[in-house]
Amino acid sequence: MECHRLTCQACGSRRMNTVLLRDADEKLVVICADCHEFVARWLLSSHGYYHEGKSFDSYLRSLERAGEAPTGRNLQAHFERLQKEARSDFKLALKQLQAEGKDF
Ligand SMILES: [Zn+2]
Numbered sequence: 029m030e031c032h033r034l035t036c037q038a039c040g041s042r043r044m045n046t047v048l049l050r051d052a053d054e055k056l057v058v059i060c061a062d063c064h065e066f067v068a069r070w071l072l073s074s075h076g077y078y079h080e081g082k083s084f085d086s087y088l089r090s091l092e093r094a095g096e097a098p099t100g101r102n103l104q105a106h107f108e109r110l111q112k113e114a115r116s117d118f119k120l121a122l123k124q125l126q127a128e129g130k131d132f
Contacts, residue, residue: 031124033132036060036067042132050093075106078114 035042043061048054054072059065077090087107125132 029120029124031121031128031130033125033130034058034067036063036065038065039063052095054090075110078110080114080118 033042034044036044039060039062041060041062044067045059045061047057047059049057054077056070056072058067058069060067075091077087079086084104084107087110088103122132
C-alpha cells in the first residue's frame with residue numbers, strides 16, 4: 029500500500045480544497061487552498077463514491093444522477109460494504125501516515 033499526501037507544485041502547500049464535478053462522469057478536482065492553483069484530478073469509478081454522514085438514500089440519488097438506475101436488492105448490502113471499506117480506508121490512511129511520520 030502506498031499513501032501519498034498531495035502537494036501543490038506551485039507553492040508547496042499541502043492544504044487542499046476538493047471539488048466534486050458531476051457530468052457523465054464524476055470527477056474530483058483538487059485546488060490548492062493557499063495559491064488556488066490546480067493540483068490534481070481523479071476520475072471516480074462507478075459505484076465507488078462514499079460520503080461519510082450521508083444516508084443510503086443520498087447514495088441512491090448519486091447513482092441516479094450518474095444515470096445509473098438503482099436496481100437489484102443487493103444495493104443496500106453494496107452500500108454497507110462501500111461504507112465499511114471507505115471507513116476502513118480512512119483509518120488505514122491515518123495509520124499509514126502516522127507510520128511514515130507524516131502529518132496531514
Ligand atoms: Zn499552491
